[in-house]
Amino acid sequence: MRGRNDILADIRRNRPAFAAHAPSVPYYDDDYPQDSAGLVARFIEVLEKMGGAWAEPRDSETHEATLRRTLADRLPENAVIASTVPEIAGNRRVRRHDDPHTLHDVDAAILRARFGVAETGSVCFTEKELIVNAIGYLAQHLVVLLDPAQIITNMHRAYARDDYKNARYTVFHTGPSATADIEGVLVRGAQGVRSLTIIPVG
Amino acid sequence: MSAPDPIQSHNSPQAAREAAPRPDKAGPGERQDHRKAAKQFLNSPEHAKSHDTRVWAMRQRRDATMQGLDEWEELRDLASQIKTHALTHLDEYLEQFADNAAANGVHVHWAGDAADHNRIVHEIFKDHGVKKVIKSKSMLMEECGFRHYMEGVGIDIVETDLGERIQQLDAEDPSHVVVPSVHKMRSDVAEVFSRTIGSDPDNDDAHYLAGQQRNHTRPLILDADAGMTGANFAVAETGGFVVCTNEGNADLSANVPNLHVASIGIEKIVPTLSDMGVFIRLLSRSALGSPITQYTSHFRAPKEGGEMHIVLVDNGRSKRLGEDKFWSSLKCIRCGACMNTCPVFRRSGGLSYGATYTGPLGLILDPSIDAYRYSNLPFASTLNGSCTNVCPVKINIHEQIFEWRRVLAEDDQIPWTKRKSLAAAGELLANPKAYRTAVKSAHSALKYLPDWTVYNKLNAWGQVRDFPDVPAEGTFHDWYRKNRMKNDDTPAGDKP
Numbered sequence: 001m002r003g004r005n006d007i008l009a010d011i012r013r014n015r016p017a018f019a020a021h022a023p024s025v026p027y028y029d030d031d032y033p034q035d036s037a038g039l040v041a042r043f044i045e046v047l048e049k050m051g052g053a054w055a056e057p058r059d060s061e062t063h064e065a066t067l068r069r070t071l072a073d074r075l076p077e078n079a080v081i082a083s084t085v086p087e088i089a090g091n092r093r094v095r096r097h098d099d100p101h102t103l104h105d106v107d108a109a110i111l112r113a114r115f116g117v118a119e120t121g122s123v124c125f126t127e128k129e130l131i132v133n134a135i136g137y138l139a140q141h142l143v144v145l146l147d148p149a150q151i152i153t154n155m156h157r158a159y160a161r162d163d164y165k166n167a168r169y170t171v172f173h174t175g176p177s178a179t180a181d182i183e184g185v186l187v188r189g190a191q192g193v194r195s196l197t198i199i200p201v202g
Numbered sequence: 203m204s205a206p207d208p209i210q211s212h213n214s215p216q217a218a219r220e221a222a223p224r225p226d227k228a229g230p231g232e233r234q235d236h237r238k239a240a241k242q243f244l245n246s247p248e249h250a251k252s253h254d255t256r257v258w259a260m261r262q263r264r265d266a267t268m269q270g271l272d273e274w275e276e277l278r279d280l281a282s283q284i285k286t287h288a289l290t291h292l293d294e295y296l297e298q299f300a301d302n303a304a305a306n307g308v309h310v311h312w313a314g315d316a317a318d319h320n321r322i323v324h325e326i327f328k329d330h331g332v333k334k335v336i337k338s339k340s341m342l343m344e345e346c347g348f349r350h351y352m353e354g355v356g357i358d359i360v361e362t363d364l365g366e367r368i369q370q371l372d373a374e375d376p377s378h379v380v381v382p383s384v385h386k387m388r389s390d391v392a393e394v395f396s397r398t399i400g401s402d403p404d405n406d407d408a409h410y411l412a413g414q415q416r417n418h419t420r421p422l423i424l425d426a427d428a429g430m431t432g433a434n435f436a437v438a439e440t441g442g443f444v445v446c447t448n449e450g451n452a453d454l455s456a457n458v459p460n461l462h463v464a465s466i467g468i469e470k471i472v473p474t475l476s477d478m479g480v481f482i483r484l485l486s487r488s489a490l491g492s493p494i495t496q497y498t499s500h501f502r503a504p505k506e507g508g509e510m511h512i513v514l515v516d517n518g519r520s521k522r523l524g525e526d527k528f529w530s531s532l533k534c535i536r537c538g539a540c541m542n543t544c545p546v547f548r549r550s551g552g553l554s555y556g557a558t559y560t561g562p563l564g565l566i567l568d569p570s571i572d573a574y575r576y577s578n579l580p581f582a583s584t585l586n587g588s589c590t591n592v593c594p595v596k597i598n599i600h601e602q603i604f605e606w607r608r609v610l611a612e613d614d615q616i617p618w619t620k621r622k623s624l625a626a627a628g629e630l631l632a633n634p635k636a637y638r639t640a641v642k643s644a645h646s647a648l649k650y651l652p653d654w655t656v657y658n659k660l661n662a663w664g665q666v667r668d669f670p671d672v673p674a675e676g677t678f679h680d681w682y683r684k685n686r687m688k689n690d691d692t693p694a695g696d697k698p
Contacts, residue, residue, distance in 0.1 A: 002314030004300070007468070007516045011293040014524025020290045022473060023283040025480055028273045046493060096506070100458050104424055119483075120494040133457040133505055137450045155494070156479035165440060165475060168306075168503035169457075174496050177450035181365035181381060183388045184256045185408035191362055191416060191423075192450020192497070 027160070029153035032118060039118045039151045040200075047121030050175035051188045052196045063201060064088045067143050070197050071108060074141055079107035084131045085145055087201055100134035109139035113146045113198075114164065119154035122174040123198065126167035133169050137192040142176070145201040220248040222390040227375070227556040234557065234575055236582045240550035243385075253385050254548045257378070261542040263491025264592065271487075280480045282596035285533035288438075288471050289523065295438040295471045300514065302441025306503040309511040316346035319515050323348070323430075323463055326511055327357055330461055332427040338445070338452035339363040340432030341379055341536055342467050342515055344558045345571070359430075360422045362451035364415055371398040377552025377560060380489050380538040385551045429455035431501075433466040434535065435481060439474045442502030443512070446485055446495040453499055462504065463511045469519050469532040481535060484594040488537040522570055527605045531566045533595040538563075540589035540599055546582050555579060562589035566602040569610065577615040580606035 002010075033039050044054045055070040057063065067088060068075070075081075082103065083090035088110050094103070103109075111130065113123035123144050130136055152158060164170045177192030188194065223246040225239035244250050268274045288295055300310045309326075313319035319342075327335070335352070337359060343349070349359045349370070361367040365382035369375065372394045376382030383391070388406040396403035401414040431452045433443035443466060445452045456462045472478065486495045504510035523529050541547045541561030552560035557568040557576055565583055568576035580603050589599040610616050675681045 001318050002312075002516065004312040007312055007314060007514075007520055008293050008297065010516070010520035011296065011468075011523060014520055015292055016290050016523070016526075016529055018290065020283070020286040022287045022477075023280050025280055025476065026273075026276075050492065050494075050496070101424055104420075122494060122498070127505065134454070137454045137457065154479075155482050156476070159476045159479040159482075166502075167500075168505060170500040170502070171453065172494065172498040174494050174498075176496070177448065178496050179364045179412055179449050181363070181368065181383055182386075182391050182408040182411055183252065184259060184384075185388075187409050187412040189416070190364060190412065190449035190451070191419065191454055 025156065027154070027156045029157060032153040036148055036151070039153065040148045042118040043116055043121055043151050045121075046119065047175065047198065050121050051178060052121060052175040052198060055197050055199045057199060057201075063145070063199060064090075066199050067108070067110070067197075070199075071141055071143070071195070074195060075107055080105055081108045081110065082106045082135060082139065083110045084129065084135070085110050085112045087145060088143075094131045094135055096131055098132050100132055100138065103132060103135050103138045106135065106139040108141040108143055109135045109193075110143045110145065111136065113144050114150070115158070115161075116146050116151040116198075117153075117155060117158050117172070118151055120172070120174055122158075122172040124158065124164065124170065124172055126164050126171075127169045128167070130169070136171065136173065137177075140194050142173070142193040142196045144173075144196065144198045146198050147202045148200045149202065219389075220246050220387075222246065222386060222393075223249050223551065223553070224374075225551065225553045225556075227553070228575060232575070234555065234578055236550070236554050236556070236578045239554035239556060240546075240582075243551040243554050244549065249385065249387060250549065250551070252387055253551050256381075256384050257542045257548050260381075260490055261539070261592070264488055264539055264542070265491075267487045267491045267493065271483075277480055277484055278594055278596050281484055281535075281594055282533065284472060284477050284480060285595050286530070288473055289469065289529065289532055291473075292468065292471060292523065295473055296468055296514070298438040299436050299441055299471055300512075302438070303512055304441075306441050307510070308441070308503060309509070311511065311513045313513050313515045313517070315517045316348075316515075319346045319465060319513055319517070320348055320351040322513050323465070324352070324355055324357070326461075326463055327428065330428065330509075332357065332461065334358045334360070334422070334426045335428045335430060336360050336362050336423050336426040336455045336459070337430035338432065338447060338455050339366045339376075339382065340430070340465055341558060342432055342465050342517075343430070344376065345517065346465070346515070348465075360419065360426070362419055362423065362455055363447070363449060364412060367415060367419070368394055371395070375553065375558075378538060378541060379536045379559065379563070385553060423454050423458055426455075426459045428461040428463060429457075429459040430463045430465070431456050433464055433470055434485065435472050435478060436466050436470045437473075437475050437478065437500075438471055440500075440502055442500050443470070444478060444482075445499045445501065446482070446497070447499070448496040450497055453497055456499070456501060457505065460508050461511075462501070462508065463513065464501065465513045465515060467519060468514050468516055469534075485535055485537055488539040488592065488594040518570060525570075527609075528566065528570065528602055530597050531563075531570075531599075531602060533597055534563055534567070535595055536563075537594055539592040539594065543588045543592050545584055545586065545588075550582065555582070562599045562603065566597075566599060566606060569606050569615075573610060573613060573615050577610050580604075580610065 057066040081090035082092040176196040177190040179190035225242040228234040361370040368383040377385045392406035395401040399418045435444040547561035559567040587600045
């Protein structure tokens with residue numbers, strides 16, 4: 001059996017013997033809208049293509065009302081709504097030491113996104129937002145609160161951030177889970193959530 | 203990854219009645235006969251047509267998304283340069299990755315080959331009393347024969363990616379790195395699921411079938427003792443790794459059980475997190491034409507109270523790094539773009555390669571795993587270069603395919619008929635006079651000889667395609683002599 005030292009020695013002996021420097025990578029985002037409204041519009045366009053929904057709150061509507069209105073057709077009566085955010089109470093709190101298995105019956109989970117990416121319509125979570133990582137996948141539906149001011153241009157900018165560099169777990173969600181493994185027919189709701197709805201909340 | 207594909211399927215009713223093709227796979231110690239297996243695949247014309255349509259649709263969506271990005275070609279250059287930099291400093295970055303991962307509380311293991319990998323993971327499972335495992339798709343674990351090994355030691359492995367699960371339940375290899383069951387039609391899936399998970403045999407609706415798998419798999423996910431994933435990238439700077447999927451199954455596998463084991467090929471290293479911008483922007487666009495996979499997951503440390511293991515696997519990669527003509531194949535990010543564009547792959551289906559890696563990338567990876575077994579594969583190419591043109595990390599795939607033919611010939615790994623005809627062709631091409639005589643007589647032969655002399659057993663290609671008609675103007679050489687050459691010119695080859 002070859003261990004660490006043997007493998008590293010083989011690499012040192014075999015690696016191509018020329019110096020190749022790491023290139024510097026531009027941000028490629030000069031052409032993005034400069035204003036927040038423009039970035040939001042770009043974000044929504046891609047989000048919807050990726051199967052996600054943008055739910056604009058109506059005047060004087062609570063956030064929970066926006067959620068219930070948007071998911072009205074999808075939630076059963078007495079739906080289990082698990083919240084990780086202060087803005088919406090739901091009927092179950094997700095707590096840090098919850099066993100992931102106890103979340104198997106969650107109909108909708110509510111999460112706060114760290115930021116969004118206009119290029120891809122993605123939202124970012126770490127374990128700080130998820131509280132229990134599995135909630136983002138065991139829930140049938142996902143509702144995401146996103147501050148429109150936290151939408152950045154593209155993936156180069158996303159990876160230049162260092163606010164999540166030390167997170168144990170960081171994930172970009174882009175729409176709901178999906179598959180097209182059977183004859184290329186697109187099915188939204190593969191193994192993870194069946195829908196993803198974003199509510200703009202500053 | 204698995205594939206969202208917005209094009210709806212329109213296969214005909216007769217497609218549902220056609221039996222699924224089962225191309226032959228070489229047994230232990232045998233040579234895979236790609237030509238024969240491809241022919242077996244083509245004996246199911248509805249399947250062959252559906253396969254071609256599916257994978258070509260992926261290529262077309264890749265083109266459409268690429269055209270929307272002005273910097274596309276620059277991104278390919280950057281990706282290639284980052285990989286060159288990483289591979290020429292692989293020892294340093296690999297150490298940095300392993301040390302950072304260990305500092306993050308991850309258990310890091312090193313596996314020299316497939317057997318080491320399987321044994322190491324088995325040890326981890328034994329230590330934790332693991333009997334039931336859920337896993338996401340990993341080509342590396344396919345390469346290691348991992349599932350087969352675990353069956354032998356009584357550990358139950360459940361694939362969670364839909365396509366991979368279909369293949370597992372059907373006891374068949376995956377045929378494509380991104381869409382493992384792309385060669386199957388919905389009627390085949392209905393048959394497999396009715397036989398294995400009790401779905402309605404007469405319902406072949408894709409939504410129904412996907413729902414059946416979801417409902418059947420969810421309890422297995424909740425019941426598993428451990429979860430496994432592969433990795434698309436390993437970031438030296440953070441000690442974390444990145445997994446790109448669409449179904450959410452990798453995140454379930456990693457986050458529901460307490461124990462997460464990730465198998466990672468040593469070539470997956472990138473130096474910094476900011477490098478990921480380049481690769482994430484290229485990967486799903488090249489694979490499926492979507493701007494990003496539904497999930498891009500970064501695992502840096504175990505969840506609170508959880509345990510995480512990484513197995514770094516060499517399995518021939520350090521050796522390939524020293525091969526002057528082939529080391530750059532280690533840049534591959536497994537997007538499958540080369541497969542989707544390859545005329546041979548599209549028409550012969552992945553199973554005909556009889557290997558873990560299929561299509562053009564298989565032609566350059568498989569022979570380094572087993573030169574004899576896969577010695578036919580580098581000939582399953584027209585060398586049209588399309589694979590090279592779509593490769594997001596700019597591997598010169600078609601040149602490496604050609605180079606493999608040369609290497610295999612020198613190693614005496616090429617079948618006798620191919621060697622003889624190539625040797626004859628080589629002598630002919632080196633001698634212009636003989637060449638022109640041969641071309642003329644071949645043309646005459648084409649006109650007058652019966653098919654059996656041209657389409658004989660020695661000529662594999664003649665069996666599946668017609669020779670072109672002889673042009674009325676004769677050969678190019680005749681035409682050139684007549685129309686372009688001054689009387690005092692002598693063709694170069696005719697000079698004494």
